[in-house]
Amino acid sequence: MPAWLRRVSALASRLLPATLFGRLALLLFVAVLASHLLALTLMFELRPEPQWRGPPPGGPEFTPGAPPQFAGAAPAPWSAAPPRPAGPPPPPIGLLHLGTGMLLDIGVRLGALMLTAWLAARWLSRPIRRLAQAARELGQDVHRPPLPEEGAQEFREASRGFNQMQAQLRRQLEERDRFVAAVSHDLRTPLTRLRLRAESLAEPVDRLAFQNDIEGMEEMIRATLDYLRGVAEEEPFVWLDVGALLSSLADDHPVGPGAVQVEGKARPVRAQASALRRALVNLIDNAVRYGERAHVVLRDDPASLRIEISDRGPGIPPHQLEQVFEPFYRVDASRNRHTGGVGLGLAIARDLVRRQRGNLRLHNLPQGGLQAVLELPRDSASPSPTPGGRA
CATH class of the missing domain: 1.10.287.130 (Signal transduction histidine kinase, dimerisation/phosphotransfer (DHp) domain)
Structure with a gap:
């Protein structure tokens, strides 16, 4: 393929809408516009020339193909020469010289067709959007209701x-x-x-x-x-006071109450209580194991609940921050369960957080140590704020 054709194809791909609805609407718009232009072109091309009757003003004139007229000679019969139009020449025919009524008629028809095209494209693309939404929800809940089998x-x-x-x-x-x-x-x-x-x-x-x-x-x-x-255990979503849950985990930690410090408060959030508890226990245990202490901070936003679990440990090399979420992967190459565990704690924690429609990531702190950031989305409606953790 020539280079210029590749550039034209790339430009056309960038200009095309990304959604099925946008491409359908654009296709219908182009079809409607092309049909109107073709109809107007044919109308003006096939329009017959107007015929004017009457003698030519100011006497006979030379007409190609007619016998010449000499002074004093009798005028030729009227049928000898074709009639010439009387009055001013006819106005030129084109889109710029259309009447206001015709332009208004074309505009109304084009607007009605475009509105119909927009509604039709939206109606036809609705099942695709519903299928995409169901595919996203399937990764979070395999027991979701089945899709309705309707439409085309x-x-x-x-x-x-x-x-x-x-x-x-x-x-x-x-x-x-x-x-x-x-x-x-x-x-x-x-x-x-x-x-x-x-x-x-x-x-x-x-x-x-x-x-x-x-x-x-x-x-x-x-x-x-x-x-x-994994997700084989189905657990219902309930309104959960995450601040109270973290306070109880801090008080009941095997190392002692001083090993875990909780700050901040948050409104209740919809979550699976047992699954979220297991995820938080894994993250807090990792922080205490490698950093001796865990510092937990609650940050409540209108759209999400953010839980930050920090430690003062050695951290993780940057290129391994994602690899540690893989099953049986351990930064410590040894198999001593007292130093590095089995290598499943973070994998289980991320799996459990994803079941809450949330996200879990790790990053090293500038002053040293590791921070686990757990984000839970909020539903549109939630209970009124209640005191959460302890300062």
Whole structure:
């Protein structure tokens, strides 16, 4: 393809509307405008020339193709020469010389057609917007109501395929839930037997070593099953006082009440209580583990609730800030559960936050340490403000 053609194609792509509604409306507008221009052109091209009757003013004149007239000669018969139009020449015909009435008529017709085109484009693109909204909601809630199968045949087929995909995802999640329950039972049973047998060991050193290994295995199994469970557990959304929840987590932290400090207050927000609690526990535990203390700040905005969890730890290298959310990824290369855990805490936390239609990200603080920022969207209506956390 020549370079100039590529440039023209790129320019046309930038000028075209991005939405289906915009492209449909533009196409209809061009079609209506072209049809009007073509109709006017044909009307003026095929319009017959007007005929004027009457003798030429001021006597005979020379007419090409007629015999010459000499002085004193009798005038030629009237039929010998074609009649010439009487009066001033006819006005030129064109768009600029149309009458006001015709211009008004064209404007009214064009406006009515454009309004119809705009309404038709909006009506035809509505099912596409509904399908896009359903696709966005499917990532947050696989149990959402199915799409109504209505509209044109193509839209009905697309909605039917979307509903079948959603039903298939539901079945797969149910099968995964049954698999997780079976694995949990099969793994915990031998661990319980090992714990009982370790109690019968005579040497305290051997008994403590066995118990530590069994506790490590139980922690890994519990974290793995929590991650595999994912969104399989359906939990209703309720109005939750996040400030009170954070205060209770700070008071009940195993390290002690002084390990977690909560500031700010916020209005209640719609969330899944157990899922949000687990996400906050994972983030606070990470902050206490690597930074000894966790500083939690609530920031309430009209559109969202922002929770900032900061620590004074070593932070994370910038190129690994997104990688730490991957399952089983750990900045600490060792497998000691007391230093780095299993590598599922942040992956589980982000998964749980996304179930709240929220977002979780990490960034290093300029003065040192790491900050986890958790944002929860607010619904259009929410209860009146209530005191949240403690200063």
